[in-house]
Amino acid sequence: MRSHPQVHDANPTGGHNKFGDLPEWDLTDLYPSPDGPEISKDMDWLDTACADFANDYEGKLDTLNADDLLNAVQRYEQIDIIAGRIMSYAGLRYYQITTDSDRAKFMADMQDKITAFTTPLVFYGLEFNRLDDDHLDGLLAANTDLARYKPVFDRMRAMKPHQLSDELEKFLHDQSTVGAAAWNxxxxxxxxxxxxxxxxxxxxxxxxxxxxxxxxxxxxxxxxxxxxxxxxxxxxxxxxxxxxxxxxxxxxxxxxxxxxxxxxxxxxxxxxxxxxxxxxxxxxxxxxxxxxxxxxxxxxxxxxxxxxxxxxxxxxPMESERSIGWDEAQQTVMDAYADFAPEMAELARPFFTDGWIDAPVKPGKAPGAFAHPTVTTVHPYVMLNYLGKPRDVMTLAHELGHGVHQVLAAGQGELLSSTPLTLAETASVFGEMLTFRKLLEGAKTKQERKVLLAGKVEDMINxxxxxxxxxxxxxxxxxxxxxxxxxxxxxxxxxxxxxxxxxxxxxxxxxxxxxxxxxxxxxxxSPFYVYAYAFGDGLVNALYAVYEEGDPDFKDKYFDMLKAGGSKHHKELLAPFGLDASDPKFWDKGLSMIEGFIDELEAMED
Known part of the structure; x- marks a missing residue:
């Protein structure tokens, strides 16, 4: 099962403060309440579905024909969706008030039950990785719907040399809630x-x-x-x-x-x-x-x-201490997105209108910001701690980029939508760059331009x-x-x-x-996650250079890349732009953009 990051019910009082009416999450698209019949029904379904899956397929994966294997994969995907939906709801509620022991207990109880329900599924990945290469190739050739999942199978089979015995894998799965998850x-x-x-x-x-x-x-x-x-x-x-x-x-x-x-x-x-x-x-x-x-x-x-x-x-010192209200922040980012492509702004709109963003700083709320994709049958949610700083506007542009990416990739279905971390930062950093360029364009004085450039350089250094x-x-x-x-x-x-x-x-x-x-x-x-940020920034700087060079098909290629989700390798995704991340010169192209901004700042000193 892929892990879903841990997730206030709609707060009718809203988040009105000096920055304006700050939106809060409405989680009813996931579930109406933690104790409603909908969650109980899904938990019962999950319990039965996992047991039935194990009963139907354990020890038999190598005997299935292409149609039967496709059926197994689709059933597994459905289990992933329901488990992910429950954990997204439990996690998002918890993150809104991490100091609320009822929310913490609800999340922990859901995690414990889902871990127990899904333990019988551990065989699936293990048996799949024992399938002979030629046998699997034959099945993929026989059924195009099954072949669509090849990137998922490739990622699973990359773990083949590192697989333990079935019993040990089940033990590790079972004990995960008192291991790393508990320390987290x-x-x-x-x-x-x-x-x-x-x-x-x-x-x-x-x-x-x-x-x-x-x-x-x-x-x-x-x-x-x-x-x-x-x-x-x-x-x-x-x-x-x-x-x-x-x-x-x-x-x-x-x-x-x-x-x-x-x-x-x-x-x-x-x-x-x-x-x-x-x-x-x-x-x-x-x-x-x-x-x-x-x-x-x-x-x-x-x-x-x-x-x-x-x-x-x-x-x-020359930076103004002006607070940026929520409406202005929203307008700035939406205009920048719309200037690039009107459809990008349209994809971003429901985040603001439909309770998909939780913006105010509140006691007990998790720090930082994130965009959580939940599951492909619902929609993402964005968390911010909005304090009216220029950086907070860039954070909004960043997390909204993730959200748009997740909405576009959802068309791939649950197993293929999740983008590898190296490319997961692409749309977010690109959204930031569009917003920055929009602000730079509007700078009225040399000093304003200097402050904007310096802010961008600092963000890139960070x-x-x-x-x-x-x-x-x-x-x-x-x-x-x-x-x-x-x-x-x-x-x-x-x-x-x-x-x-x-x-x-x-x-x-x-x-x-x-x-x-x-x-x-x-x-x-997430040990060693951090290089994904640098990867994403370098990749976007290189991409943006291609955009500035005036590739007439850039927007179509860009949307195709986001829609691909996790269905393609970075080599495949970057090839249409003439880029290759395994070429050391690729990274220098991205770093030289930062250097160019510092050159301009130094020139302003003269």
Missing amino acids: RLFDETMAGLEFEVNGETLNLEATLNLLTEQDRSKREAATHALADVFQENIKTFARVHNTLAKEKEIEDRWRKMPSPQAGRHLANHVEAEVVEALRDAVVAAYPRLSHRYYALKAKWLGLERMETWDRNAPL TVVRQIAFYDFECKLHAARAQGELTPDDINALWMSVQAQSLGEVFDFTPGYETFWAYIPHFVH
């Missing part, structure tokens, strides 16, 4: 419960991190110290979470004969290790030309000889440089954990080793910053 939940609940004292005010994580983008330097410094103090108080818990998850991964990887800790992620992403290494090496080689150079410029703008970590995301530094940190963390238990100081040292290298000479690192690895959720939820 401990991390989420700990983070949601943290309180930070800043200048006499008690804030949650999201609001405290937001202070790091305040114009007032003393507020940024106070927030940094508050973060460091609270992370330090909880550092043993965070170190325990990381030690346990890294060790659990090492044990499973060893049993599966994975060649490296990253190998499982590369397989899941359908990307070759050498492509990721080419990306990583290109970005690390570009640190001096990108982040080091930009932050030296920024120090000058801020009037500083040396920068502290709390200056990294500081607004520029997406490319910072995420590759995160990736290096994870690589070091997993390698070090393989040698033994890591103390908090050990993990702190690994974190600092990548920070100075990636940020550059101009930075001083205040005591306490060494613990800032603790709040990054990707290290816990």
Whole structure:
């Protein structure tokens, strides 16, 4: 079963505040209520469907003809949809108020039951991978509807060399809720419960991190110290979470004969290790030309000889502190989408009108932002923590890009819609780029243009440089954990080793910053996910260059790429644009766009 990320019922009071009427989720498209008959009915159906599936097919997969195998695949897909729908609802409700123990219990109970129901299905992937290649090729040749699922089969069979015995696979599936999933939940609940004292005010994580983008330097410094103090108080818990998850991964990887800790992620992403290494090496080689150079410029703008970590995301002195209302944010993004293609704006519209976005900051709400595809028979939901900053407008453009991508890919059906992580960031980053170019076009003064360019460069550095530094940190963390238990100081040292290298000479690192690895959720939820952001940014920069060169068929090719979902490999998807991610020059094309923006900023200094 593919895992569905964990998910307030419609709040009739809405989210009115100084930014306007902020929309909240209406989850009734998934289920009317957690205790209604609809969920009970689906849970009963799922229980029976899983048992019947195992009864009909276990031990018999190699005897099926093409039509019967197609029937099995479609039944499996239907089970995936119902399980995914239930978990999406439970997860989205939980994320709206993670401190609500009833929501947490509901999600955990659903997860436990669905894990139990689906344990009998473990045989399916194992038996499928034991099918002889020639036999499977013959079945695919005999039935075009079955052949459509070939990309799914290819991804399953990529795990063939790493498959364990049927009994062990069932055990791992069964025990998953008390393994990584339990440690993930401990991390989420700990983070949601943290309180930070800043200048006499008690804030949650999201609001405290937001202070790091305040114009007032003393507020940024106070927030940094508050973060460091609270992370330090909880550092043993965070170190325990990381030690346990890294060790659990090492044990499973060893049993599966994975060649490296990253190998499982590369397989899941359908990307070759050498492509990721080419990306990583290109970005690390570009640190001096990108982040080091930009932050030296920024120090000058801020009037500083040396920068502290709390200056990294500081607004520029000439930047206005104007809050952007929700209506303006919506209009900006919708106009940018419509300028590219009217149909793109039409796909985005229901997110605003039909309760598909949850925007306000609320007590207990999960931090950050995401777009969750739910299942292909419903629609995606977008979560934001909207605070009226220019960056929040870019976040809206980003998550809406994901949403549009997920809507378009849904036509592939449940098993083929899910885009590998390497391409999952394409539409989101492209949506951001369209919005940025729209804003740049409207800049009335040199200063306004400078602020916009600097903001975009910072976002790109955070997406490319910072995420590759995160990736290096994870690589070091997993390698070090393989040698033994890591103390908090050990993990702190690994974190600092990548920070100075990636940020550059101009930075001083205040005591306490060494613990800032603790709040990054990707290290816990999705080991080695972070390179997908850099992959997506580099890929979109290269794509955007093709768009700017004036390819007359670009829009059609672009929509075709999004509609493909997970049905094609990145080589196939990029070929129509004349791009190839395995070519090291490909990454330089993307990085040179960031460099060009920094060139323009430097030229403005003259």
